[in-house]
Amino acid sequence: MTINIDKKQFQQDLISWFLAEKRDLPWRRTADPYQIWISEIMLQQTRVDTVIPYYKRFVEKFPTLQALAEADEQILLKEWEGLGYYSRARNLQAGVKEVAENYGGIVPDNRKEFSALKGVGPYTAGAVLSIAYGIPEHAVDGNVMRVLSRILLIEEDIAKPKTRKIFEEAVTEIISHDDPSSFNQGLMELGALICTPTSPKCLLCPVREHCSAFDEGKQQDLPVKTKAKKNKAMQYAMIAVKEGDCVLMEQRPSTGLLANMWQFPMVELAKEALPLEIEEELSENFSGVVDGVEKITSFKHVFSHLTWNVDGYIAKGENLILPAHMKWVTAAELELLPIAGPVQKMKTALQLRGDV
DNA sequence: AAACCGGGGTG
DNA sequence: CACCCAGGTTT
Structure with missing residues (x-):
C-alpha cells in the first residue's frame, strides 16, 4: 500500500475539522473507559440516533463496571430490548466480568489484553484504546473503510474479510500520534456527516484536497462492495x-x-x-x-x-x-x-x- | 472464508 | 415496497 498524501497536513485538516464540527454526543462527555466501551458496543451495526436513548438509560442503570458485572441477565437484556443483536449485551457483560475479576476493575490499556475480552474485536479494541486512553491504534469500521477507500483510492472489495487488514495498515501509517482519539473519531465523523455512502458532500469536505477519488471523479464508485445474498x-x-x-x-x-x-x-x-x-x-x-x-x-x-x-x-x-x-x-x-x-x-x- | 446474528433508515 | 448499513463470533 503506497500512501501518497501529506500525512501531517491531512492529520491537521481532519482533526481541526473534527474539533470544530463534532456532534455533541453523550459518550463524548465522559472519559470513563467503561462508558466509552459501552458506547462502542452499542454503536456496532446501530445508528447514532437509535443508540442515544439506550446509552443514557444504560449508564444510568449501570453507572460503574462493577454494577454491570453484578447485574441480573434478565434486567440487562430488558435494557437492551429493541436494540437488536442481543449477544452484544451478553458478551459485554462477560467482558466486564473478566475485567472485574482479572484486572481489578481497570479496563486494560493495550490491544493484546483488551481484545482478548468477550465481544471485543479489532475495531472495538482500537476505538476504546484511542478514545479512552489516547493510544495510536487503528479502529477500522465501515465508515473508515468508505472514507479511506476514497481518499487513498483503494479498490479492494470491502465485503471480503482480508480487505480490513489493508485499511488497518493504512491507518497505522497515517494516524496522528498527537491526538489519536480525534483522528479516529474524525474519520468516522467524516463518514457519517460528509463522506456518506451515497451522494458524498465533497464540496464541504475538509480533506477534499487529499482525496484521490475526488481527484479522479470516482467518489461515487467507491468503496467496492459485493452485495449479500437475499433472505x-x-x-x-x-x-x-x-x-x-x-x-x-x-x-x-x-x-x-x-x-x-x-x-x-x-x-x-x-x-x-x-x-x-x-x-x-x-x-x-x-x-x-x-x-x-x-x-x-x-x-x-x-x-x-x-x-x-x-x-x-x-x-x-x-x-x-x-x-x-x-x-x-x-x-x-x-x-x-x-x-x-x-x-x-x-x-x-x-x-x-x-x-x- | 463463509455463515450467523436485529433493527432502522432511505428512495 | 426494495434496498442499504455493519462488527464479532462461530463453523
Whole structure:
C-alpha cells in the first residue's frame, strides 16, 4: 500500500475539522473507559440516533463496571430490548466480568489484553484504546473503510474479510500520534456527516484536497462492495395461551437467534395452517388441553438474513404440564421479560384487544 | 472464508 | 415496497 498524501497536513485538516464540527454526543462527555466501551458496543451495526436513548438509560442503570458485572441477565437484556443483536449485551457483560475479576476493575490499556475480552474485536479494541486512553491504534469500521477507500483510492472489495487488514495498515501509517482519539473519531465523523455512502458532500469536505477519488471523479464508485445474498422466509404460528389472569411465555435457547429472549410459544409451520391444526400441534407439545384457538393478527418481521411470517393466535389452556423453558406470567410480570421485535408486535395486538 | 446474528433508515 | 448499513463470533 503506497500512501501518497501529506500525512501531517491531512492529520491537521481532519482533526481541526473534527474539533470544530463534532456532534455533541453523550459518550463524548465522559472519559470513563467503561462508558466509552459501552458506547462502542452499542454503536456496532446501530445508528447514532437509535443508540442515544439506550446509552443514557444504560449508564444510568449501570453507572460503574462493577454494577454491570453484578447485574441480573434478565434486567440487562430488558435494557437492551429493541436494540437488536442481543449477544452484544451478553458478551459485554462477560467482558466486564473478566475485567472485574482479572484486572481489578481497570479496563486494560493495550490491544493484546483488551481484545482478548468477550465481544471485543479489532475495531472495538482500537476505538476504546484511542478514545479512552489516547493510544495510536487503528479502529477500522465501515465508515473508515468508505472514507479511506476514497481518499487513498483503494479498490479492494470491502465485503471480503482480508480487505480490513489493508485499511488497518493504512491507518497505522497515517494516524496522528498527537491526538489519536480525534483522528479516529474524525474519520468516522467524516463518514457519517460528509463522506456518506451515497451522494458524498465533497464540496464541504475538509480533506477534499487529499482525496484521490475526488481527484479522479470516482467518489461515487467507491468503496467496492459485493452485495449479500437475499433472505429466506419462514412461517410461524405464535400463540398467546391464557389461563385465568396469566399468559404462557417461553424462553428461547441460550444460543442462536434472539438467544435467551422470551416469546409467546411458537411453532414453525410448513405453510399457513388452520386454527384446528394449531390446536392439535399445541396439544401434542404441552401434554394437556388447549382449545378455543382463534386467529387475532398476522404480521411480518424482516431480519437481515430471514423473514418471519407470523400468524398470531389466542387460546385457552387447562392443566398444562409445562416444559422447563416455559412459565405462566401475570400482566405485570410480562412487562419485565425481555422480548424482541416480532414478540412486541404480538404483545401490542393483544393489548389492543385487552387480552393481556 | 463463509455463515450467523436485529433493527432502522432511505428512495 | 426494495434496498442499504455493519462488527464479532462461530463453523
